[in-house]
Amino acid sequence: MTTEPRWKRARGWADLRGRREGGLAFLLMRLTGIGLVIYLFLHLYVLRLLAQGPEAWDAFIATAKSPLFLTLDGILILGLLYHALNGVRVTLLGLGIGVPLQARLFWGVMALTLLLTGVAVYAIFALTG
Numbered sequence: 001m002t003t004e005p006r007w008k009r010a011r012g013w014a015d016l017r018g019r020r021e022g023g024l025a026f027l028l029m030r031l032t033g034i035g036l037v038i039y040l041f042l043h044l045y046v047l048r049l050l051a052q053g054p055e056a057w058d059a060f061i062a063t064a065k066s067p068l069f070l071t072l073d074g075i076l077i078l079g080l081l082y083h084a085l086n087g088v089r090v091t092l093l094g095l096g097i098g099v100p101l102q103a104r105l106f107w108g109v110m111a112l113t114l115l116l117t118g119v120a121v122y123a124i125f126a127l128t129g
Protein backbone atom coordinates (compact mmCIF):
# COMPACT_ATOMS: atom_id res chain seq x y z
CA MET A 1 0.00 0.00 0.00
CA THR A 2 1.51 3.33 -1.10
CA THR A 3 1.74 6.24 1.36
CA GLU A 4 1.62 8.83 -1.43
CA PRO A 5 -1.31 11.24 -1.03
CA ARG A 6 -4.34 10.45 -3.20
CA TRP A 7 -4.02 13.69 -5.25
CA LYS A 8 -0.43 12.81 -6.17
CA ARG A 9 -1.48 9.35 -7.32
CA ALA A 10 -4.47 10.78 -9.22
CA ARG A 11 -2.37 13.26 -11.23
CA GLY A 12 -0.47 10.32 -12.76
CA TRP A 13 -2.94 10.27 -15.67
CA ALA A 14 -1.53 13.61 -16.83
CA ASP A 15 2.08 12.40 -16.72
CA LEU A 16 3.36 11.94 -20.28
CA ARG A 17 6.68 10.29 -19.31
CA GLY A 18 7.13 6.80 -20.72
CA ARG A 19 3.86 6.89 -22.62
CA ARG A 20 3.42 5.68 -26.16
CA GLU A 21 0.52 6.17 -28.58
CA GLY A 22 -2.12 4.47 -26.40
CA GLY A 23 -1.22 6.58 -23.36
CA LEU A 24 -1.10 9.77 -25.39
CA ALA A 25 -4.48 8.95 -26.95
CA PHE A 26 -5.95 8.45 -23.48
CA LEU A 27 -4.50 11.72 -22.16
CA LEU A 28 -5.82 13.72 -25.14
CA MET A 29 -9.21 11.98 -24.82
CA ARG A 30 -9.49 13.01 -21.19
CA LEU A 31 -8.34 16.60 -21.82
CA THR A 32 -10.72 17.05 -24.77
CA GLY A 33 -13.55 15.42 -22.77
CA ILE A 34 -13.02 17.88 -19.90
CA GLY A 35 -12.75 20.73 -22.43
CA LEU A 36 -16.07 19.72 -24.04
CA VAL A 37 -17.82 19.64 -20.66
CA ILE A 38 -16.51 23.17 -19.90
CA TYR A 39 -17.62 24.30 -23.37
CA LEU A 40 -21.10 22.83 -22.80
CA PHE A 41 -21.58 25.01 -19.70
CA LEU A 42 -20.18 28.11 -21.46
CA HIS A 43 -22.55 27.44 -24.34
CA LEU A 44 -25.57 27.21 -22.03
CA TYR A 45 -24.43 30.39 -20.26
CA VAL A 46 -24.25 32.25 -23.58
CA LEU A 47 -27.65 30.93 -24.69
CA ARG A 48 -29.25 32.77 -21.76
CA LEU A 49 -28.76 35.94 -23.86
CA LEU A 50 -31.61 34.72 -26.08
CA ALA A 51 -33.98 35.40 -23.20
CA GLN A 52 -32.75 39.02 -23.05
CA GLY A 53 -34.03 39.88 -26.51
CA PRO A 54 -32.65 40.40 -30.03
CA GLU A 55 -30.32 43.30 -29.12
CA ALA A 56 -28.36 41.25 -26.58
CA TRP A 57 -28.11 38.35 -29.02
CA ASP A 58 -27.05 40.52 -31.98
CA ALA A 59 -24.32 42.13 -29.85
CA PHE A 60 -22.99 38.69 -28.96
CA ILE A 61 -23.06 37.55 -32.59
CA ALA A 62 -21.02 40.63 -33.58
CA THR A 63 -18.37 39.60 -31.01
CA ALA A 64 -18.57 35.97 -32.09
CA LYS A 65 -17.53 36.99 -35.61
CA SER A 66 -14.23 38.50 -34.41
CA PRO A 67 -11.02 36.72 -35.48
CA LEU A 68 -10.28 35.79 -31.84
CA PHE A 69 -13.66 34.07 -31.45
CA LEU A 70 -13.33 32.32 -34.81
CA THR A 71 -9.90 31.03 -33.72
CA LEU A 72 -11.49 29.70 -30.51
CA ASP A 73 -14.11 28.01 -32.71
CA GLY A 74 -11.23 26.33 -34.55
CA ILE A 75 -9.74 25.07 -31.26
CA LEU A 76 -13.18 23.74 -30.26
CA ILE A 77 -13.54 21.90 -33.57
CA LEU A 78 -10.01 20.47 -33.18
CA GLY A 79 -10.86 19.06 -29.74
CA LEU A 80 -14.33 17.87 -30.76
CA LEU A 81 -13.05 16.08 -33.86
CA TYR A 82 -10.23 14.39 -31.96
CA HIS A 83 -12.64 13.29 -29.22
CA ALA A 84 -15.26 11.99 -31.66
CA LEU A 85 -12.81 10.19 -33.98
CA ASN A 86 -10.76 8.71 -31.14
CA GLY A 87 -14.09 7.73 -29.54
CA VAL A 88 -14.76 5.59 -32.62
CA ARG A 89 -11.20 4.14 -32.28
CA VAL A 90 -11.74 3.35 -28.59
CA THR A 91 -15.12 1.77 -29.35
CA LEU A 92 -13.63 -0.43 -32.09
CA LEU A 93 -10.75 -1.49 -29.81
CA GLY A 94 -13.24 -2.22 -27.04
CA LEU A 95 -15.06 -4.53 -29.43
CA GLY A 96 -11.77 -6.29 -30.16
CA ILE A 97 -11.53 -4.79 -33.67
CA GLY A 98 -8.11 -3.59 -34.88
CA VAL A 99 -6.31 -4.06 -31.53
CA PRO A 100 -2.87 -4.83 -33.10
CA LEU A 101 -3.29 -1.66 -35.20
CA GLN A 102 -4.18 0.61 -32.27
CA ALA A 103 -1.07 2.81 -32.60
CA ARG A 104 -1.53 3.25 -36.33
CA LEU A 105 -5.23 3.97 -35.80
CA PHE A 106 -4.19 6.70 -33.35
CA TRP A 107 -2.02 8.39 -36.00
CA GLY A 108 -4.87 7.98 -38.50
CA VAL A 109 -7.19 9.73 -36.02
CA MET A 110 -4.63 12.52 -35.61
CA ALA A 111 -4.23 12.95 -39.39
CA LEU A 112 -7.99 12.98 -40.03
CA THR A 113 -8.53 15.38 -37.12
CA LEU A 114 -5.99 17.86 -38.50
CA LEU A 115 -7.29 17.53 -42.06
CA LEU A 116 -10.95 18.05 -41.13
CA THR A 117 -10.05 20.88 -38.74
CA GLY A 118 -8.16 22.60 -41.56
CA VAL A 119 -11.19 22.31 -43.87
CA ALA A 120 -13.54 23.55 -41.11
CA VAL A 121 -11.34 26.51 -40.16
CA TYR A 122 -10.99 27.48 -43.82
CA ALA A 123 -14.78 27.32 -44.26
CA ILE A 124 -15.42 29.32 -41.06
CA PHE A 125 -13.10 32.15 -42.04
CA ALA A 126 -14.19 32.11 -45.70
CA LEU A 127 -17.91 32.23 -44.84
CA THR A 128 -17.63 34.75 -42.00
CA GLY A 129 -15.10 37.13 -43.58
Ligand code: HEM
Pocket: 026, 029, 030, 032, 033, 034, 036, 037, 040, 083, 084, 085, 086, 087, 088, 090, 091
Ligand atom coordinates in the same frame (compact mmCIF):
# COMPACT_ATOMS: atom_id res chain seq x y z
C1 HEM B 1 -18.94 13.14 -30.70
C2 HEM B 1 -19.37 12.16 -30.01
C3 HEM B 1 -18.57 11.54 -28.87
C4 HEM B 1 -17.99 10.30 -28.89
C5 HEM B 1 -17.98 9.31 -30.05
C6 HEM B 1 -17.40 10.10 -27.58
C7 HEM B 1 -16.75 8.96 -27.17
C8 HEM B 1 -16.17 8.75 -25.95
C9 HEM B 1 -15.54 7.52 -25.49
C10 HEM B 1 -15.49 6.22 -26.29
C11 HEM B 1 -15.05 7.74 -24.25
C12 HEM B 1 -14.33 6.72 -23.35
C13 HEM B 1 -12.82 6.80 -23.56
C14 HEM B 1 -12.08 5.69 -22.84
O1 HEM B 1 -12.68 4.91 -22.12
O2 HEM B 1 -10.84 5.57 -23.03
C15 HEM B 1 -15.35 9.13 -23.90
C16 HEM B 1 -15.00 9.73 -22.71
C17 HEM B 1 -15.40 10.99 -22.33
N1 HEM B 1 -16.17 11.88 -23.04
FE1 HEM B 1 -16.84 11.58 -24.92
N2 HEM B 1 -17.60 11.22 -26.80
C18 HEM B 1 -18.32 12.13 -27.55
C19 HEM B 1 -18.74 13.39 -27.17
C20 HEM B 1 -18.51 13.95 -25.92
C21 HEM B 1 -19.03 15.24 -25.47
C22 HEM B 1 -19.94 16.14 -26.32
C23 HEM B 1 -18.55 15.43 -24.21
C24 HEM B 1 -18.76 16.58 -23.26
C25 HEM B 1 -19.81 17.36 -23.26
C26 HEM B 1 -17.75 14.29 -23.86
C27 HEM B 1 -17.08 14.13 -22.66
C28 HEM B 1 -16.35 13.02 -22.29
C29 HEM B 1 -15.65 12.87 -21.03
C30 HEM B 1 -15.59 13.89 -19.88
C31 HEM B 1 -15.05 11.60 -21.06
C32 HEM B 1 -14.25 10.93 -19.93
C33 HEM B 1 -12.75 10.99 -20.24
C34 HEM B 1 -11.96 10.25 -19.17
O3 HEM B 1 -12.46 9.94 -18.10
O4 HEM B 1 -10.79 9.99 -19.41
N3 HEM B 1 -17.75 13.41 -24.91
N4 HEM B 1 -16.02 9.72 -24.95
